[in-house]
Structures are given as structure tokens and as C-alpha cells.
Amino acid sequence: MDEQNGNGKSAASGPGEALISMKNIWKTYQMGTEELHALRDVSFEVRRNEYLAIIGPSGSGKSTLMNLIGCLDSPTKGEYWINGNLVSDMSDDELARIRNKEIGFVFQTFNLLARATALHNVELPLIYAGMRAAERHDQALASLTAVELGDRVTHRPNELSGGQRQRVAIARALVNNPSILLADEPTGALDSKTSIEIMHLFEKLHSDGNTIILVTHEPEIAERAHRVITIRDGRIEKDERIK
Amino acid sequence: MNILETLKLAFSAIWAHKLRSFLTLLGMIIGMTAFMVVLSLLQGFNGYVDEKIAGIGSNTFNVQRFNFEDFKDTDTINAAQRRNTELSFAELDFIRQRAQLIEMIGAKAGNTSSAVRNGDQTLQDVGITGAEPVIRDIENLDIAEGRYFTDIENDNAMRVAYIGRDIATNLFPYGGAIGGEISIRGIPYRVIGIQTAKGTVFGFPQDNFVQIPIKTFGENFGGLRRQRAPFFIARPKDGVKTADAVDEVRTLMRIIRKVPAGEKDNFGIVTPDAISGLRDSLFGTISTVILFVPAIALVVGAIVIMNIMLVAVTERTKEIGIRKSLGARQKDILQQFLLESGMLSAIGGLIGLILAIIIGQVITAFVFPTRIPWWSAVIAIGVSAVVGILAGLFPAWKAARLDPIEALRAD
Numbered sequence: 001m002d003e004q005n006g007n008g009k010s011a012a013s014g015p016g017e018a019l020i021s022m023k024n025i026w027k028t029y030q031m032g033t034e035e036l037h038a039l040r041d042v043s044f045e046v047r048r049n050e051y052l053a054i055i056g057p058s059g060s061g062k063s064t065l066m067n068l069i070g071c072l073d074s075p076t077k078g079e080y081w082i083n084g085n086l087v088s089d090m091s092d093d094e095l096a097r098i099r100n101k102e103i104g105f106v107f108q109t110f111n112l113l114a115r116a117t118a119l120h121n122v123e124l125p126l127i128y129a130g131m132r133a134a135e136r137h138d139q140a141l142a143s144l145t146a147v148e149l150g151d152r153v154t155h156r157p158n159e160l161s162g163g164q165r166q167r168v169a170i171a172r173a174l175v176n177n178p179s180i181l182l183a184d185e186p187t188g189a190l191d192s193k194t195s196i197e198i199m200h201l202f203e204k205l206h207s208d209g210n211t212i213i214l215v216t217h218e219p220e221i222a223e224r225a226h227r228v229i230t231i232r233d234g235r236i237e238k239d240e241r242i243k
Numbered sequence: 244m245n246i247l248e249t250l251k252l253a254f255s256a257i258w259a260h261k262l263r264s265f266l267t268l269l270g271m272i273i274g275m276t277a278f279m280v281v282l283s284l285l286q287g288f289n290g291y292v293d294e295k296i297a298g299i300g301s302n303t304f305n306v307q308r309f310n311f312e313d314f315k316d317t318d319t320i321n322a323a324q325r326r327n328t329e330l331s332f333a334e335l336d337f338i339r340q341r342a343q344l345i346e347m348i349g350a351k352a353g354n355t356s357s358a359v360r361n362g363d364q365t366l367q368d369v370g371i372t373g374a375e376p377v378i379r380d381i382e383n384l385d386i387a388e389g390r391y392f393t394d395i396e397n398d399n400a401m402r403v404a405y406i407g408r409d410i411a412t413n414l415f416p417y418g419g420a421i422g423g424e425i426s427i428r429g430i431p432y433r434v435i436g437i438q439t440a441k442g443t444v445f446g447f448p449q450d451n452f453v454q455i456p457i458k459t460f461g462e463n464f465g466g467l468r469r470q471r472a473p474f475f476i477a478r479p480k481d482g483v484k485t486a487d488a489v490d491e492v493r494t495l496m497r498i499i500r501k502v503p504a505g506e507k508d509n510f511g512i513v514t515p516d517a518i519s520g521l522r523d524s525l526f527g528t529i530s531t532v533i534l535f536v537p538a539i540a541l542v543v544g545a546i547v548i549m550n551i552m553l554v555a556v557t558e559r560t561k562e563i564g565i566r567k568s569l570g571a572r573q574k575d576i577l578q579q580f581l582l583e584s585g586m587l588s589a590i591g592g593l594i595g596l597i598l599a600i601i602i603g604q605v606i607t608a609f610v611f612p613t614r615i616p617w618w619s620a621v622i623a624i625g626v627s628a629v630v631g632i633l634a635g636l637f638p639a640w641k642a643a644r645l646d647p648i649e650a651l652r653a654d
Contacts, residue, residue, distance in 0.1 A: 072568060
């Protein structure tokens with residue numbers, strides 16, 4: 001079931017046991033009179049506690065796929081299930097709820113709010129989840145402590161190093177106990193030493209039971225995952241287990 | 244996301260750009276200040292008129308030759324001058340003897356303007372009125388020194404005077420006004436009482452008058468005719484509605500004047516309600532017009548706020564993208580920007596209100612009574628918040644509709 005071809009059909013018939021299930025996903029953009037297929041009939045599944053890397057050159061459709069997995073966008077055709085929710089037909093606000101509950105984003109450029117403290121940045125998903133202030137504060141603090149930033153909670157992003165900023169972002173991604181941690185080139189803006197630190201952190205998070213999807217164009221980063229999906233021209237070219 | 248959370252967020256966004264927020268709000272502040280100052284002047288004027296009415300006795304009413312409606316145009320004035328005869332003491336006695344609902348009724352006459360002298364001191368243009376002694380009780384006169392004149396003094400047309408404070412100070416700079424002598428048109432009067440000082444209102448001195456017994460006034464000023472014809476002031480008994488007392492007096496007047504049923508009165512009755520009604524009809528329109536001008540400044544202020552909110556949405560596209568990626572719904576973003584512009588505008592309104600209160604205090608101290616009623620202050624803040632929310636609608640809607648992917652890509 002893991003060994004799938006982009007053109008092949010998914011073995012599973014429903015969401016089944018898979019945490020994520022993409023079935024015959026198409027994403028088509030209308031460019032004037034021409035149709036541009038960013039994704040062509042993509043199907044795959046991700047199970048709980050997998051560590052998956054999605055790799056591909058720029059223009060391969062990898063970013064489009066990431067946006068779909070992250071529920072920032074909806075497919076043109078096909079079914080997308082996440083944790084038992086069929087999200088491919090959801091409205092904008094329903095997608096916002098799924099992003100809030102099921103997805104923890106880690107971005108290349110961290111995407112922290114510059115004016116807010118580390119703690120407030122980490123609290124944001126909980127604020128939109130409607131959690132009370134006291135509970136929120138404790139949970140955000142615990143999350144920051146887990147990434148070893150318990151002593152930096154009142155710092156603003158510009159008072160933190162790149163590695164620390166990315167750890168704040170990871171704490172924010174994890175604070176709501178999402179189904180998946182979705183990282184988009186998480187080391188792209190970091191030096192090699194810090195990159196290694198961050199990749200170690202991902203490994204630790206994986207061993208703690210988190211499901212991680214890493215989107216990258218760097219093979220050496222992808223190699224750290226346990227499964228690699230290679231995207232080319234909008235199709236899955238390869239889907240292999242490496243550990 | 245709850246409202247309190249959003250309010251905190253809105254405030255921190257405004258606070259983050261203090262100077263810009265302040266400059267944005269200048270229009271709002273100036274508009275609100277101008278609006279509230281004008282309003283406080285109008286309110287001050289209304290309050291003064293109301294106080295005056297209350298001072299006379301909120302339930303006293305006047306019987307006089309003409310009605311307010313008679314002054315509508317020259318035709319009605321001419322018609323009223325032919326129909327309405329001057330009031331007479333016979334009519335006053337008729338009412339006095341028969342009215343059941345009236346506690347007191349008395350006659351006054353004047354004002355006649357004249358020079359008043361004491362030795363080589365002369366005051367020009369002093370208002371001279373004649374009054375029956377009962378007027379003191381009807382008008383609740385506030386006597387500072389001495390007394391008002393008595394029935395005997397009136398019946399015998401004695402030359403005694405009850406004067407305003409200005410007359411006493413100017414003609415008797417060294418004191419001794421009570422018992423002193425003033426001379427009007429060559430006739431001497433003995434000063435028997437001085438009224439408590441009232442100051443000036445709208446530039447009109449309130450303490451520049453001489454009152455003498457109405458009979459004395461008639462004898463020494465050419466008879467109680469024409470401008471000097473008497474008018475009556477009546478006070479209803481306690482517990483009697485003014486309207487009922489007015490009806491009774493009107494009926495008695497119609498009886499003595501033999502006005503046929505169905506024909507309109509050939510005299511006028513002026514109640515406090517009629518006075519405030521007249522004021523409202525005169526100043527209602529003017530108020531609307533002069534409040535309209537500062538209201539334009541408020542509209543301009545709102546446009547400036549809308550403009551700055553559009554800038555804020557563009558500047559914070561990335562932030563909106565981040566918030567959306569973390570689960571903010573359209574509603575959350577909409578609410579965030581609406582509250583921000585509403586709060587921005589309300590702060591402007593509040594600053595404008597505070598400035599208006601300060602300016603109002605200064606005006607009250609030096610020129611003119613002003614008043615900002617609490618409800619208008621509440622409305623001012625409310626209106627500015629609503630104006631801000633309206634100005635924020637379009638920018639907030641734009642922000643809420645942003646595509647999260649596009650927004651995250653922004654710098």
C-alpha cells in the first residue's frame with residue numbers, strides 16, 4: 001500500500017485506518033484558455049506516526065500538494081480525508097477549523113507575528129480554538145518548554161536566533177495536539193548547524209508519536225524521513241520506504 | 244475568538260503605531276470637538292431658557308394682549324391689533340374674584356427705557372417696569388436688601404423703587420442705596436429694595452432695572468396704555484394642573500370680553516410650554532444647520548480612517564495569512580479589523596469629547612453658559628465607534644476574504 005504509483009488507484013476504499021488519505025486528487029488552474037494541471041490524479045495514504053518527506057524540484061506541484069494537505073486550498077477533483085474528515089468539499093471556515101485542530105504548520109520563514117511575544121505566538125492556535133486564557137497560557141508554556149524555550153517566553157521574534165524562532169514555530173505547531181505536523185522547508189532559512197538541531201528535534205517529535213510530513217527540495221533533508229514521496233510534473237514519481 | 248481577546252488585539256495594533264493613529268484621528272478629533280462645542284453652546288442656551296422659566300415659577304403663565312401666533316406675518320399682526328384690545332384692571336379684578344384654580348394673579352407693565360440719575364451719576368437705558376406688590380410672590384423675587392413695595396404704596400402711587408444690583412453699585416458707589424433717592428425723568432423715587440445680583444446672560448445685564456408700583460408707573464410715564472398696557476401673571480393653586488388653570492382664566496377672559504363661542508381668543512395666554520415651544524421652533528432648525536457643519540468634519544474623519552484601515556490590511560497581509568493558517572475564520576479576521584477601526588474612531592471621539600469639555604469650561608468661565616449632557620457624551624462616543632466600524636467595513640471585508648496562500652506569500 002505504501003508502494004504506490006501516481007497513476008495507480010489507492011488500495012484503500014475509504015479513510016480506513018489511514019490518518020491522511022488522498023484519492024485521485026487533481027488540482028487544475030485555469031490560465032486564460034489553457035488548463036494547467038498542477039496535480040494529476042495523486043493518491044496516497046499516511047498512517048499515524050509516519051515520518052514522511054515529500055520531495056521534488058520547483059514547479060513539480062509539491063507546494064500545491066502541501067497547500068492541499070495543509071487545508072489551505074481545496075482540490076479541483078478527488079477526495080481528501082484527514083483524521084476521518086472529508087475536507088475536499090469543505091467551506092473556507094470549515095477548512096479553518098481543520099487547520100486549527102488537525103494541522104500544525106512549520107514554515108521556512110517561521111511566520112511568527114513580529115509584534116507578539118513567543119508565548120503569544122504559541123497561544124494563537126488556542127485563541128482561535130476558543131480556549132480560556134489561563135488554560136491557554138499553561139498549554140503554550142508547556143509547549144515552549146518542550147522545545148527548550150521555557151526561558152524565552154517573553155522574547156519577541158527579533159530577540160531570538162533563527163533556530164530559536166523555528167523552535168517557537170514548532171511549539172506553536174504542536175500546541176493544539178494536531179494530527180500532523182506539516183513542515184515546509186523548515187531548515188531553508190537556517191545555517192547547517194542549526195538545521196541539524198532542528199532535524200534532531202523533528203526526530204525526537206516523531207519518536208514521541210507525532211506524525212510528520214516534511215516538504216523539501218533537499219535530498220539530504222528528505223533522507224532523514226522514513227518514507228519519501230517524489231513528485232514530478234504533478235504526479236507521484238516514487239513512493240518509497242527508506243527506514 | 245472572543246470579543247475581549249479581539250479588543251486587546253485591536254488596542255495593541257493601534258498602540259503599535261501611536262503617531263500614525265493620532266494623525267489619522269486628527270480629523271475625527273477636530274470634528275468631534277467642533278460638534279460637541281456647538282452642541283454644548285446650544286444645550287447651554289436651552290438650559291438657560293429652561294432655568295429662566297423655572298425661575299419665574301415653572302407653572303406660572305401670562306395673560307397678554309397678543310398671542311405668539313399673531314406675530315406670524317404682518318397681516319396677522321394687523322388683524323390682531325384691530326381685534327385684540329389692551330388688558331384692563333377691570334378684567335384683572337374679574338379674574339381675581341371668580342377664578343377658583345388661581346392662587347395669585349397680578350399685573351405688570353413696561354418695559355420703558357429711561358435714564359436714571361442720582362446726583363451727578365447717570366445711567367442710560369435702564370428698563371423701568373411697573374408691578375403690583377403681589378408680583379413679588381408670583382415671581383419668587385430674590386431680595387438681597389430692603390423690601391418690595393406694599394399695597395399701600397401702590398394704591399397711593401408712592402414714589403418708591405425696587406432696583407437691580409447694577410443700579411445700586413453705579414449710582415451709590417459708596418453704599419447707602421437703601422433709603423437713597425434716584426431720579427427718573429425729573430421725578431425722585433426712594434430706593435426701598437435691591438435684588439440679588441444675577442449677572443449677565445448672552446450679554447444682557449440682568450441687574451440693570453428699576454421696578455416701581457404699577458400705579459406710580461401709570462401716573463408718571465403717561466398712563467398704562469399702548470406699550471405700557473398691563474399684562475397679567477398668574478400662579479395656579481398647588482396641585483392644580485397649569486392647563487386647567489389656563490382653561491379657567493381663558494374662559495373668564497372670554498366671558499368678560501363677550502367672545503362668541505367658536506370665535507378665537509382676542510387676547511393671548513403664554514405658558515412656559517409655549518415659551519419652550521417657541522424656542523424649539525426657532526432654534527430647532529438653526530441647531531440642525533449649525534450641527535451639520537461639524538458633522539461634515541466627522542464624515543471626513545471617517546474617510547481618513549477607512550483609508551488608513553485599507554493601508555493596515557495591505558501592510559498586514561502576511562499577518563492575516565499566518566492567522567488564517569492557524570485557524571482564524573473569516574469572521575475572526577473581519578471582527579479583528581472592524582473592532583480595530585471602531586476602537587480607533589472611538590478613541591478619537593473620546594479625545595474630541597475631552598477637548599470639547601475643556602473648551603466648554605473655558606467658554607462658560609468667560610463668555611457664555613455651556614453644557615454637555617451625559618447622554619450626548621455617551622452618544623458621541625457611540626457614534627464615533629459606529630462611524631469607525633462603518634469605515635472599517637470595506638477594509639475588514641477585504642482582509643477576511645484574503646486567500647491564505649496568497650496572504651502567506653506576501654512580505
